[in-house]
Amino acid sequence: MMKKNTFLLISFLVLVFHCQGQKKEGYDNSLLEQLPHHIKLSWETSPDHSQAVTWRTRSSASKNYIEYAEATASPFFEERTIKIGATTQSYTSDDGLWYYHTVNLRNLKPNTQYSYRVGNKDHWSEWSEFKTATGQNEPFKFLYFGDVQRYIHSLGSRTLRQAVLANPDSKFMLFAGDMVHRGGLNKENWNEFFPAGGWMFNNIPIIATPGNHEHLKASSGVDISPLWANTFAFPKNGPKGHEEETFYVDYNNIRVISLNLNRYKYPEDRREILEWTEERLKEYEGDWIFITHHHAMRGLARNRDSGVRFPEFQTLYEKYKVPLVLTGHEHLYARGRMVMDFPIHVVSVAGPYQNAIQFSDWIERAGTSMQLYQEIYVSENKLRYVARTVLGEVYDAFTITKNENGEMQFEEAPDLPAESLIPTKDFEKRYDKELVKTYEADKAKYLQRKNR
Numbered sequence: 001m002m003k004k005n006t007f008l009l010i011s012f013l014v015l016v017f018h019c020q021g022q023k024k025e026g027y028d029n030s031l032l033e034q035l036p037h038h039i040k041l042s043w044e045t046s047p048d049h050s051q052a053v054t055w056r057t058r059s060s061a062s063k064n065y066i067e068y069a070e071a072t073a074s075p076f077f078e079e080r081t082i083k084i085g086a087t088t089q090s091y092t093s094d095d096g097l098w099y100y101h102t103v104n105l106r107n108l109k110p111n112t113q114y115s116y117r118v119g120n121k122d123h124w125s126e127w128s129e130f131k132t133a134t135g136q137n138e139p140f141k142f143l144y145f146g147d148v149q150r151y152i153h154s155l156g157s158r159t160l161r162q163a164v165l166a167n168p169d170s171k172f173m174l175f176a177g178d179m180v181h182r183g184g185l186n187k188e189n190w191n192e193f194f195p196a197g198g199w200m201f202n203n204i205p206i207i208a209t210p211g212n213h214e215h216l217k218a219s220s221g222v223d224i225s226p227l228w229a230n231t232f233a234f235p236k237n238g239p240k241g242h243e244e245e246t247f248y249v250d251y252n253n254i255r256v257i258s259l260n261l262n263r264y265k266y267p268e269d270r271r272e273i274l275e276w277t278e279e280r281l282k283e284y285e286g287d288w289i290f291i292t293h294h295h296a297m298r299g300l301a302r303n304r305d306s307g308v309r310f311p312e313f314q315t316l317y318e319k320y321k322v323p324l325v326l327t328g329h330e331h332l333y334a335r336g337r338m339v340m341d342f343p344i345h346v347v348s349v350a351g352p353y354q355n356a357i358q359f360s361d362w363i364e365r366a367g368t369s370m371q372l373y374q375e376i377y378v379s380e381n382k383l384r385y386v387a388r389t390v391l392g393e394v395y396d397a398f399t400i401t402k403n404e405n406g407e408m409q410f411e412e413a414p415d416l417p418a419e420s421l422i423p424t425k426d427f428e429k430r431y432d433k434e435l436v437k438t439y440e441a442d443k444a445k446y447l448q449r450k451n452r
């Protein structure tokens with residue numbers, strides 16, 4: 001009898017210890033809110049010597065930290081870790097009070113893999129890895145996404161997954177704004193966007209430019225959501241007052257410039273951003289410059305003004321022969337030039353919210369009613385661009401090559417599939433009768449112009 005009781009007692013104690021062990025490992029769902037989450041990588045300073053990490057917690061019971069070390073296959077590296085306290089800001093949004101944590105790891109070695117985790121004494125994230133840039137001129141690729149914005153959980157997420165599953169060695173993910181619909185809110189917005197990226201964001205850094213929807217009022221260019229600066233850590237190398245919105249990142253032999261042209265309507269802001277951009281273009285001695293801003297250079301959705309939105313910037317891009325301008329906002333796909341040579345403008349969309357197109361003269365390739373992502377391959381003398389549908393099929397592709405004199409040549413890939421120009425499902429309800437009526441004729445004219 002005694003033996004049976006002892007056995008039961010030991011079994012009970014084993015079960016209790018087992019459950020406690022699981023709790024410590026973070027499997028208890030009630031702890032989820034306490035665990036660090038929305039963990040993501042970005043750059044505040046140079047990608048070969050630093051790495052910024054940001055995350056969010058519900059509880060500020062104790063200070064948050066990052067622990068990191070050079071990565072090893074051996075799991076016994078905890079004694080070598082360095083611990084650094086995070087800078088923390090609090091913000092109350094539609095789902096309550098949150099704490100936003102940032103650490104910029106500096107003095108890292110180039111071309112080196114590090115392991116890191118974030119949290120505090122009881123609540124830690126899993127260990128994840130990142131690798132610093134080599135700082136050398138060598139081939140690499142990155143991913144570019146247009147608006148994710150709406151139905152992020154249900155449909156936007158599949159574009160991110162497909163892009164990264166097909167390109168796990170991408171050096172960063174570039175978002176051309178409107179990652180969410182209401183940038184000041186978490187529910188159906190950031191609370192969907194970051195889980196959609198999940199562990200991918202723990203491993204691959206983000207570069208993002210603010211869209212109109214990351215502002216408190218989508219129509220305004222000044223009231224950027226406080227969640228932008230709280231959530232991300234981007235370079236503070238832009239003009240004063242525009243930090244982390246207008247900035248540049250030099251990754252090996254390329255420069256990526258983010259411009260918050262939501263501010264364009266304010267003359268003083270416009271002048272500051274323009275002057276700053278010219279300096280960044282003039283001084284650059286690397287191989288390739290990419291410019292990203294949220295709004296496409298011209299309106300393309302069927303009910304929008306098709307005029308040039310930022311004429312001084314277009315002039316600047318032409319003057320400095322910017323190869324590629326990566327944008328969003330129109331919720332459709334378009335690629336083309338407004339002058340004979342450069343820049344090439346691209347407008348893309350990652351999420352399911354789609355607009356019908358107006359077939360402007362400058363378009364060389366268009367697409368509607370499809371979710372897309374883009375791979376951009378960079379080497380010293382060649383830039384290869386591939387747009388793929390969410391299923392991974394090639395939709396658009398071209399190369400830009402540079403000769404010994406630095407002159408660029410554009411070449412569209414042969415054998416691209418026929419363009420998908422299906423209007424949106426709710427096209428007839430959403431657009432004026434006239435715009436609906438003339439759609440097929442405009443489309444026919446567009447295809448005829450291209451002799452297809």
Ligand SMILES: [Fe+2]
Binds near residue numbers: 149178211330
């Ligand atoms: Fe948008």
